[in-house]
Amino acid sequence: MAWVYVIIATLAGVCSATQAPINGGLGKRIGSLEAAWVSFFVGTVMLTLIVLFFGKGALGQFLQVPRWLLLGGLLGTGFVVFVIISVPKLGVATTIIAVMSGQVISSILIDTFGWFGSQKIAFNGYRVAGAICLIMALFFLYRGTQPS
DSSP states (O other), X not given: OHHHHHHHHHHHHHHHHHHHHHHHHHHHHXXXXXXXXXXXXXXXXXXXXXXXXXXXXXXXXXGGXXXXXXXXXXXXXXXXXXXXXXXXXXOHHHXXXXXXXXXXXXXXXXXXXXGGGOOOOOOOHHHHHHHHHHHHHXXXXXXXXXXX
16 A cells, blocks of 8 residues: 555656746746745645645644744745756756755655654665665766756
8 A cells, every 4th residue: 555655756756847847937937036936826725725625634723833843834935946946057857856866865864863753764775875876867967968
C-alpha cells in the first residue's frame, strides 16, 4: 500500500514541475512578487473551497499551535518566489533539480536529527549516494544550459 504514497508524491513533483514554468511565465509578464501573490491568491481560493466542502479538521485551533508550526506559509512563499525568479534564468529542469537537491539534503538532515518532530531515520550510505546523484544531475543539467 505504501506505493500509493509514492505515486501521490510523484504527482506532487509533476505539479511542482508544471507550476514552475507557468509561474515563471506569469512572473515575466507581471513581475516576480506579483506572480507569487497571484499564485497564492488562486491557491487560497481553491483551498478555501476544498476546506469548505471536504474539510474535517479543527481549523479553529490554528491559533493554539506553537508559532513555529505556522512558518510553512512563509517557507512556501519563499519557494514560489525563488522558483519564479530562477526558471527564466536556468530553465525548468535545472530549477527543479536544484529545488530537489535542496529538499533532499535538508530532508536527510531533518531525518537524521529528528528535527521539527519528525521520525529519526539513520544516516547511511544509501542516502548519501542518493544526494550525490542529485547533485551530479544538477551539475549536468546546469552545464547543459550553458553555451559550449
